Amino acid sequence: MPNLSVTRATCVRFIGLCVFLLMASTVWAQPKTCAMVLMHGKWGHPNNLAVFGRTLEAVCETYSIEMPWSRNRNYDQPYGVAIAEISAKVQALRAKGFSRVLLAGHSFGANAAMAYMVTQADVDGVIALAPGHSPALTYSRGIGKAAVDQARQSVAEGKGADLMEMDDYNQGKARTVRMRAEVLLSYFDPVGLGNMSLSASRFKRAVPFMWVIGTADPLYPAGPAYAFEKVPSHPASKYLVVEADHMATPDVAAAQVLEWVKSLP
Secondary structure, eight states: OOOHHHHHHHHHHHHHHHHHHHHHHHHHHOOOSEEEEEEOOTTOOGGGGHHHHHHHTTTEEEEEEOOTTSTTTOSOSOHHHHHHHHHHHHHHHHHTTOSEEEEEEETHHHHHHHHHHHHTOOSSOEEEESOOOOHHHHHHTTTTHHHHHHHHHHHHTTOTTOEEEEEEEETTEEEEEEEEHHHHHHHHOTTSTTOHHHHHHTOSSOOOEEEEEETTSTTGGGOGGGTGGGSOOOTTOEEEEESOOTTTHHHHHHHHHHHHHHHOO
16 A cells, blocks of 8 residues: 555645746746847948847847848948838837837947937937947048038939949948949938937937947047937946957947846836
């Protein structure tokens, strides 16, 4: 005859284990409430932010999208359309039920994240990783000036669809690009959406803003005054300096960005 006390004890332990596993699986299965849209830099590809994205997956679902300035798309759409593409992704994530949607961009992608705050501003935070693309600086130095002036004239004359060529520069490298006049002007106008200093001062509202810059980045000497201090003040905003060059900054800073996202109210 079986020992009933042992059998009962075994059943109790088994039931307890089942309850524990059920509760644990419920916790593990709970979906994230945070989503993050990732935008690559000039001539880049969504995969360029793969390491950064995997790190941030600990707290946010990450979605890397291909932007018009990628090597494949080669400026196929103007800045306004790029903003609309970001907005469509943000709205899709809201529709999925994410209560917090963040933008994170590297180089030109950081530029776009800031431009988004000028036009839409319906996200809950912005992470600018090694911000890049400085049309005001290049124009003032005569780099691409003739092309920008010609594009401005073409647009004014209703010829925005005319194709143009210009030398485009990225971290000391140059390549000739061909695009419509309206597209060229939208990205390279020295006082347009590409001007990060102006964009910073034109944010529609204050959100947690993180500026991440490497000590070997060409923009590092400009310091916080260049754009960070012009953004509407928020107690959670942070200016982060890392030991890295322009390209390595996202990967080097990923762990610190993760901790910052975790700390957001």
